[in-house]
Amino acid sequence: MSVSAPRLVQVAALADVPSGWVLKVRVGSRELAVAHNDDGVYAMENSCSHAGGPLGDTRLKEGCFVECPWHNSVFDVRTGAVVRGPARKEVKLYDVTIQDGKVFVAVPD
DSSP: OOOOOOEEEEEEEGGGSOTTEEEEEEETTEEEEEEEETTEEEEEESSOTTTOOOOOSEEOBTTTEEEOTTTOOEEETTTOOEEESSOOSOOOEEOEEEETTEEEEEEOO
């Protein structure tokens, strides 16, 4: 069984993701949350690992944290790590490339 390399998919213009915000985007059947802060742009699953709450379409907290509105779990957008529960499992991150003012995310086929 061979594993194919992820493909780069344009998900937004960089201007659509202002610094300090998290944008919800759809790539095929996946929903992703794309966060922009002073350190860069990050992409993660738009689903809290605790109960599936949305992580996109919100402001970042303290520059690099996103909070699930359902049960207030907090994740670091740079690493996907849980900062505050009840979630115990990190969220999946995706590689991001910025090119010509566009945001591309590496997603598996």
